[in-house]
Amino acid sequence: LSVQAEIDHSGGRIEPPFPPLLIEPFETEPGSTSQFTLDLPNGTYMVRVEGSWSNGGGIFYSWRIKVR
Numbered sequence: 156l157s158v159q160a161e162i163d164h165s166g167g168r169i170e171p172p173f174p175p176l177l178i179e180p181f182e183t184e185p186g187s188t189s190q191f192t193l194d195l196p197n198g199t200y201m202v203r204v205e206g207s208w209s210n211g212g213g214i215f216y217s218w219r220i221k222v223r
Contacts, residue, residue, distance in 0.1 A: 197222050 200220045207213035 204216045
């Protein structure tokens with residue numbers, strides 16, 4: 156499983172390095188999570204995670220976070 160993550164903000168894209176999103180293979184570690192702290196300016200952010208398998212298929216997650 157290969158994964159790319161990006162964070163967009165109204166002021167432009169936040170480029171890495173930001174702490175990586177850790178995504179483990181579902182077969183071996185179901186429910187794996189990664190926690191980290193980001194110091195972001197106030198605003199609304201859209202977080203997108205895309206993943207694909209070498210034999211085809213994939214996942215796409217998108218969620219919105221608000222920083223106040």
